[in-house]
Amino acid sequence: MDLKLKIWRQKDAKAKGQFELYSLNNITKDSSFLEMMDVLNEQLLSQGIEPVAFDHDCREGICGMCSLFINGRAHGPDTEITTCQLHMRKFKDGETITVEPWRSNGFPIIKDLMVDRTAYDKILQAGGYVSVNTGGVPDANAIPISKEVADEAMDAATCIGCGACVATCKNSSAMLFVSNKVSQLALLPQGKAEASRRAKAMVSKMDELGFGNCTNTGACEVECPKGISISHIARLNREFLMATAKE
Amino acid sequence: MSGFLSSSIGKKFFMSITGLFLVVFLLVHLTANLALLFGPNAFNIVSHFMGTNPLIQIMQPILAAGFIVHIIYATFLTLQNQKARGNDGYAKVVNSHQSSWASKNMYILGSLVLTFLVLHILNFFWKIKVTGSPLLAEVEVNGEAMENAYALVAALFTDQKLGLVYSLVYIFGAIALAFHLTHGFWSAFQTLGMSNDIWRKRWTVLGYLFAFAVGGGFAIIPLFLMLFA
Amino acid sequence: MIKLDSKIPEGLVAEKWDNYKAHQNLVNPSNKRKLDIIVVGTGLAGGAAAASFGELGFKVKVFCYQDSPRRAHSIAAQGGINAAKNYPNDGDSIYRLFYDTVKGGDYRAREANVFRLAQVSNDIIDQCVAQGVPFAREYGGLLSNRSFGGAQVSRTFYARGQTGQQLLLGAYGALNRQIHLGTVEMHNRTEMMDIVIVDGKTRGIVTRNLVTGEIKAHFAHAVVLATGGYGNVFFLSTNAMGSNGSAAWKAYKKGAFFANPCFVQIHPTCIPVHGDFQSKLTLMSESLRNDGRIWTPKKKEDAEAIRAGKKKPTDLSEDEKDYYLERRYPAFGNLVPRDVASRAAKERCDSGYGVGTGQAVYLDFKTSIERLGEKVIADRYGNLFQMYEKIVDENPYKTPMMIYPAIHYTMGGTWVDYELQTTIKGLFSTGEANFSDHGANRLGASALMQGLADGYFVIPYTIQNFLADEIHTPRMNPNEVKEFIEAKEAVVAHVNKLMSVNGNRSVDSIHKELGHIMWDYVGMARNKEGLNTAIEKLIALRKEFWKNVKVPGTSEGLNIELEKANRVADFIELGELMARDALHREESCGGHFREEHQTTEGEAMRNDQDFTYVAAWEYKGIDNLPELHKEELKYEAIEVKVRNYK
CATH class of the missing domain: 1.20.58.100 (Fumarate reductase/succinate dehydrogenase flavoprotein-like, C-terminal domain)
Known part of the structure; x- marks a missing residue:
């Protein structure tokens, strides 16, 4: 298939960016979107143009490193999938594909399509863990946890931290991301001890880093490559309000 | 507590609480207004009650405060949200079909409702409480003297020149309100943390029912008056 | 010739680790603050080690090339993690896990290391549960186990098909906690370019900041490499695009011996290569072989017709299919170890029976779907089937999957002694980056076990035996030395x-x-x-x-x-x-x-x-042949046998 690519190019964080239009021919429909980008970069290299910078690593949909806002949607036109697993058969021959970086104050652009998501690390550093040291913990089977609770915690825990929720939210809200960790650890007995502290610390860090406020549109769960439900946001709200009430 | 007030969830908490308070108000207001469908006497009695009952009088400034808090917080949150996207927005955005149009345009819908509200207050509340109107001349119902609020309302929608325009504006206002509620209702419960995968469906269905009942109820009144008064 | 000292402690194999811990040197708390450790890599081994060092009170600097420590490729492990808990009461024990691992490694692993691995395996599960890792559970609320590659017991703990992710996020959480407390300093998007040796001891590294390009030297009293394997030598592998062998290689060129580099694991169930532009091979969990049957056409004509698109696999009757693993290995059938299954697939394809591009065989669920129903199969493998369909655009419920072996894991790596120290003093190597535990072949669900064992329970002890002698070494200024x-x-x-x-x-x-x-x-x-x-x-x-x-x-x-x-x-x-x-x-x-x-x-x-030895290679300059050193392997607790899966 032949394609036209409208790609955001930006030299570095401070530079002003703009779209560039590239033509690309003979792409097979079985290649993945990122393989198509590889072919584009090889072509640019041969033309003496600097290749397009974009984040990617595992290319099997789990590391959360790939991003890209493709044709108006985070991770492109397929659902429950990351960009690296998106395949070209989802596009039409001759189509113009618009590729943009995640856009959010919380995710400043590093170069071209690459953004800085350390804000997510910072939010988790504020409290997204159970405070136990290595060693000296009880036997794994000492505390039974019902299968339903464990499954629900696992649903939340599948978050890959890619940032699609922020990218797609019209408010750039990071609530789905924050709620995943808060919900997972609030559900499990191991995490309950510091559930209040965790919810408050993580929300406060999230607010500090310039993300918007959740207005419950539910767009995030539609674009989430792991299909995580916004019911976890309800649990985060509950944890946060309860924590405040206890003060 | 100051942390709570400035936190995003804290702000949204006030949006939800005031929103739910306004939902209760709508219910009372609609019930009262539906008396219009039962003729002048019925409406005038209800209207008189609403104008004189001490509890209702106490609630009036609280209601106004609820509106103001809801609007101020909405404005504040919306501005913050717009800023959060950063300097360069997206060139192309495809709205995912699974999140409703209303949910993404609450501030616009709210602004429409507010505009309508101002007009609505000028039409009725302002005249009854402040300027007065010859239409409000006292009538006697069941031996009690009271203002003829029915005449004021009926006159607006049956006016030779502007009756149709007003009716359409009121119907439009009711529709905007209904859409605002389709998202606002369940969203309030979500923000308060009173939701999960099961309750979300329940709140959403209930929200839609409520929204259409309220929107439909308010829309019926001008239609009824235009056709039958 | 230098004699390799593996520093295996005295005593019976079951007592070695306890003996070691009882007699090793430790660093007291007030001195820990004065000692710096650098950890390169934030996967299971690196993340767990860095967090544990921080908890102990050392000053830690951690480096990763990704944008976040959570992205390390440990995250992609699907199947599970082994431990000798014996929760199912099916006869498992530390010895059995040890035995299976040595046998699975074809008797080329170091006995003492593997036994220690089996010993600490149970602590890992306890630790992860305490961190909030949501392992799969039974209705009674206790942990669930499943069987995996070759073992006769169910000892694999799992979190759906994302066990590696959940374990890594646990370690990442522990690491985040230490970053928050200020004991660990994190450097994202930074690549290690070389190590620095002062007076024969590793004293730091040189890094390049991948965003700014800044090249900088960092001091530490000891350096731990946790940089993973080198499978990307093959360009196409199941490794992440950025996975690389450079840290281990730079260390090799500075004097750290490289052991058994030729031991590479090829995983039998990957989605086949489909074109020259391809960048990456996707693994389909080994668990699929529990219910899938592997076959190629019996007749070459059929294989040719399928390759030409004239026939479909579903057109073939049962007696036209050759279930070659069941034919060759009746005892283990489709569940033979990875190396055996991979070679058998290659043999079929090389003989002209391959399908697809010619480099693929079928993994067929037809029999299982008939036996158990589509719903049961969907419950077990739904997410894998969905992934396959997204990538290949074929419905595996209707038509058999195509699979082919792909490079997956490297058993070889930096040579380390029992303390995980390389041949350069003060330089340690953990996880896939070292060579020690898997011999010539790794069993399924053992990589996660080794990474976390090294990171949580081995290196936090053994590094102190080295650091105890370093308490008088003052911090150095990299700009002056x-x-x-x-x-x-x-x-x-x-x-x-x-x-x-x-x-x-x-x-x-x-x-x-x-x-x-x-x-x-x-x-x-x-x-x-x-x-x-x-x-x-x-x-x-x-x-x-x-x-x-x-x-x-x-x-x-x-x-x-x-x-x-x-x-x-x-x-x-x-x-x-x-x-x-x-x-x-x-x-x-x-x-x-x-x-x-x-x-x-x-x-x-x-x-x-x-x-029966570990081949440890010493660098002698780019134009000279490397020198071979041999570490003889002695088996005291295990009798060396021929592996037989017939």
């Missing part, structure tokens, strides 16, 4: 050299060529002639690289081509060492199959007489 300045200058020169070649070939094109050489000659089946050819070609490719590679842009700021060039330059040299190691090892064992050494039925033939 000669060795640091020189190391930094050497890195700058290396980067400038890469930038200045300015030829006309892209890094990827050279990397792909390297991959083809490695796959063709140092892949699943190797022979003397092929390996000699490979060495020649690799030397030529190295020269081609330094004459003709093109790195655009500048060395300042973000330059992805420069990052890749730095890694590929090392991969080419590493590939050559792999070929030399494969050439010298005149036997077939585990993942290393020499065509000259097979039975008449095509099974691997080990040579215990001559090769």
Whole structure:
């Protein structure tokens, strides 16, 4: 298939960016979107143009490193999938594909399509863990946890931290991301001890880093490559309000 | 507590609480207004009650405060949200079909409702409480003297020149309100943390029912008056 | 010749670790604050080690090339993690886990290390549960286990098909906590470029900031490499695109011996290669072999017709299918270990029975769906089937999956002693980066176990035995000490050299060529002639690289081509060492199959007489042959046998 690519190019964080239009021919429909980008970069290299910078690593949909806002949607036109697993058969021959970086104050652009998501690390550093040291913990089977609770915690825990929720939210809200960790650890007995502290610390860090406020549109769960439900946001709200009430 | 007030969830908490308070108000207001469908006497009695009952009088400034808090917080949150996207927005955005149009345009819908509200207050509340109107001349119902609020309302929608325009504006206002509620209702419960995968469906269905009942109820009144008064 | 001292403690194998811990040196709390440790890599081994060091009170600096420590490729492990908990009461024990691991590794692993691994395996599960890792549970609320690759007991703990992710996020959480407390300093998007040695001891590293291009030297009293494996030598592998062997390779060139480089694991169930533009191979969990049956057409004509698109696999009747694993290995059938299954698939395809592009076999769920119903199969493998459909655009419920072996894991790595210390003092190596625990073949669900064992429960002890003697070593200023300045200058020169070649070939094109050489000659089946050819070609490719590679842009700021060039330059040299190691090892064992050494039925033939040793290679300069050192392997607790899966 032949394609036209409208790609955001930006030299570095401070530079002003703009779209560039590239033509690309003979792409097979079985290649993945990122393989198509590889072919584009090889072509640019041969033309003496600097290749397009974009984040990617595992290319099997789990590391959360790939991003890209493709044709108006985070991770492109397929659902429950990351960009690296998106395949070209989802596009039409001759189509113009618009590729943009995640856009959010919380995710400043590093170069071209690459953004800085350390804000997510910072939010988790504020409290997204159970405070136990290595060693000296009880036997794994000492505390039974019902299968339903464990499954629900696992649903939340599948978050890959890619940032699609922020990218797609019209408010750039990071609530789905924050709620995943808060919900997972609030559900499990191991995490309950510091559930209040965790919810408050993580929300406060999230607010500090310039993300918007959740207005419950539910767009995030539609674009989430792991299909995580916004019911976890309800649990985060509950944890946060309860924590405040206890003060 | 100051942390709570400035936190995003804290702000949204006030949006939800005031929103739910306004939902209760709508219910009372609609019930009262539906008396219009039962003729002048019925409406005038209800209207008189609403104008004189001490509890209702106490609630009036609280209601106004609820509106103001809801609007101020909405404005504040919306501005913050717009800023959060950063300097360069997206060139192309495809709205995912699974999140409703209303949910993404609450501030616009709210602004429409507010505009309508101002007009609505000028039409009725302002005249009854402040300027007065010859239409409000006292009538006697069941031996009690009271203002003829029915005449004021009926006159607006049956006016030779502007009756149709007003009716359409009121119907439009009711529709905007209904859409605002389709998202606002369940969203309030979500923000308060009173939701999960099961309750979300329940709140959403209930929200839609409520929204259409309220929107439909308010829309019926001008239609009824235009056709039958 | 230097004698390799593996420092295995005295006593029976079951007592060694306790003996070691009882007699090792420790560092007291007030001195820990004065000691710095650098950890390179944030996967299971690195993340767990860094967090544990921080908890103990050391000052820690951690580096990763990704944008966040959570992205390390441990995250991609699907199946599970082994432990000898014996929760199912099916007869498991520490000894049995130890035995299975040594046997699975085809008797080329160090007994004492593997026993320690089995001993601490139970602590890992406890630790992860305490961190909030949501392992799968039974209705009664207790942990669930499943069976996995080759073992006769169910000892694998799992979190759906994302066990690696959940374990890594647990370690990442522990790491985040230490970052928050200020004991750990995190450096994202930073690549290690070399190590710094002062007076024979590793005292730091030189890094390049991948965003700014800044080259900087960092001091520490000890350095821990947790940089994963080198499977990307083959270009196409199940590794992440950025996974690389450079840290281990730079250490090798500074004097750390490299052990068993030719031991590479090829995973039998991956989605086949479909074109030249392909960048990555996707693994389908080994668990699929529990219910899927592997076959190729019985008749060549059918295979040809399928390849030409004239026939579909569903057109073939049962007696036209050759379930070759069930035919060749009736006892284990489709559940033979990874190396055996991979070679059998290659044999079928090489003989002309392959489907798809000719390099694929079928993994068929028809029988299981008929037996159990589509719903049960969907419950067990739904997410994998969905992934397959997204990638291949075929519905595996209706038509059999196509699979082919792919490079997955490297058992070889930096040589380490019992303390996980390399041949350079103060330089440690953990997880996939070292060689120690898996011998010539790794069992399923053991990589996660080893990474976390090293990180949580081994290195936090053993590193203190070294650091106890370092409490009087003051911190050094990298800007003032000669060795640091020189190391930094050497890195700058290396980067400038890469930038200045300015030829006309892209890094990827050279990397792909390297991959083809490695796959063709140092892949699943190797022979003397092929390996000699490979060495020649690799030397030529190295020269081609330094004459003709093109790195655009500048060395300042973000330059992805420069990052890749730095890694590929090392991969080419590493590939050559792999070929030399494969050439010298005149036997077939585990993942290393020499065509000259097979039975008449095509099974691997080990040579215990001559090769029961670890081959540790010492760097002698780029134009000289590396020197081989042998660590003899002694089996005291286990009787060495021929692996038989018939």
